[in-house]
Amino acid sequence: MELQTNYSMINTFILLGFQNSQHIGVCLFILILVLYILTLCGNLLIIILVSYSQTLHSPMYFFLTQLSISDILLTTDISPNLLYVTLQHGEAMTFTSCIVQYYFFVMTECSECLLLMIMSYDRYLAICNPLHYVYIMNRSFCIKLVTLSWLFSIFTMMISTITIAFLDFCGPNIIDHIFCDVSALLKLSCSDTFLVQLEMLLLSVPVLFLPFLLIMISYTYIAFTILKIPTETGKEKAFSTCSSHLSVVSIFYITLIVIYDLPSDGQSLTLSKTLSLLYTVGTPLINPIIYSLRNKEIKKTFKTFLTRVFVF
Template sequence: MQKNNMTSVTDFKLLGFQVSQNIRILMFFLLLVIYCWTISMNFLIITLVSTIKNLHTPMYFFLTQLFINDILLTSDIAPNTLHILLNNGGTITFVDCITQLYFFSASEASECLILTMMSYDRYVAICNPLRYTSIMTDGHCMILAATSWLLGFSVMLMTIITTSKLNFCGPNMIDHFFCDLIPLLDISCSDTFIVQMEISLLRIPLVFIPIFIIILSYAKIIFTTLRIPSSTGRQKAFSTCSSHLIVVSIFYWTMFSVYVFPTRGKTLSISKSLSLLYTVFTPLINPIIYSLKNSDIKKALQERIYKHLRR
């Protein structure tokens, strides 16, 4: 059977995790709890930011964009992974595989850009506090957020289209728990040079330039903060950036471990564990980090709970 993209493979077998049934059942319930908790926590903070006027600031606006992206990312991966854990593997059609790959890669690209916008916001707030309100206007924030989403989803579409035109003539086994690009290229019968070249080129605007902007922003933030005479002022300035810096470090460490640093000699189990970390656990950790280290969100949450209990 030939498809319009000249591939003889109409579906793929996702092998998932080659572990015992008891471990898979344990992983299933753990992942189910994590997924439900992630969706609940992200929606909770999005609701708080949207309904409480004190949180209507650029920093929290970008935070909601990050959490919306996290919901999209984990919802793209977790449900099918739960199915794979229950059935010791699963079958996914070619179209569904490409669709999952697109939303995964686009959300990852968008997150790189959103984190960059958040670092720019902190840079303006600390290094140019007198001009903060005039620079980070509602219109400016909307443009930055829209640019992050449009650039992430439009740029990755080019790579997905090129990938969908590759030939897959068998085997159709993907030793992973979702349709990731690297294992998909490994089973292709076509020359993947063009796709790999596109990926290398796209790393510049989607990964390396954002990282450069983040590092430059925090270098200027640190330099400015160290010039603050009072220790209380320095501590307050650092505290506004600590949550974002932790989230950025976790995100880029896991992404670089899988996609940027050489993977030769890395076992599949380690690769899957790292993939599980940034597709499932990172969206869980992000709202926890911002909730624990952000007094405004904790105060807003306490007020909402108090109002709810008084009813």
């Protein structure tokens, strides 16, 4: 019996990006380029500062460096190609390039969900169970948590990507979006996408909903613990240790819900692309800004680092 396999009848996609005038396209190109450079510099700075300072060698900052790595991977997956698309008013992408871009997008998003969950657990232990924090959150356990989150993201999203790659794409091949997102790919497929959508729904449980649930449970316990602290100073100090993480979690999930869960019927393509731009290019920049501006230890380390750099 001859073995039959699915294959793609289309080997090139046309990614349109923002279809604007040349003047607006140049302005948009400059904006994306500036955001990309700032995102790389901000996240690399956090990684350097945490590696440089002994005072930042704690679980919370170790997890923060992993979040920065995830943000760098995300923005590097989207921004360089988007810059070319914006400047050229569209780009022809091979089927393989499109699938690879999709894979790195969903892989980094999955890793960010899991890392945010781990960081919330870290804050829960630090505030609700401080006596056992050092014993539980030792270096070995932190490395295991991070390794598992990356491995889970890499292999789980590979399954999802392979499933999409084996769909048939018979035409048209126009992707009216800023990157190869799953919704755009499924619209172009001439295969039955029910099983793919079912698979994505099942994967969203351990990737999205379970981490979000655990984050909410952690912060519920944290809130009750902070309310029991007798002094206002103690409450403020305890809240300040998790306020930055809570801000990042809120921004991440709010943008995720707005883009993928709210009804898109009647929503203009320009609005959809703008929201995706904010999510893929803007959010990776917001994370280091929040952690640098609202964290006294990082600001102090940054000043010390600058002093030593300029002295030498």
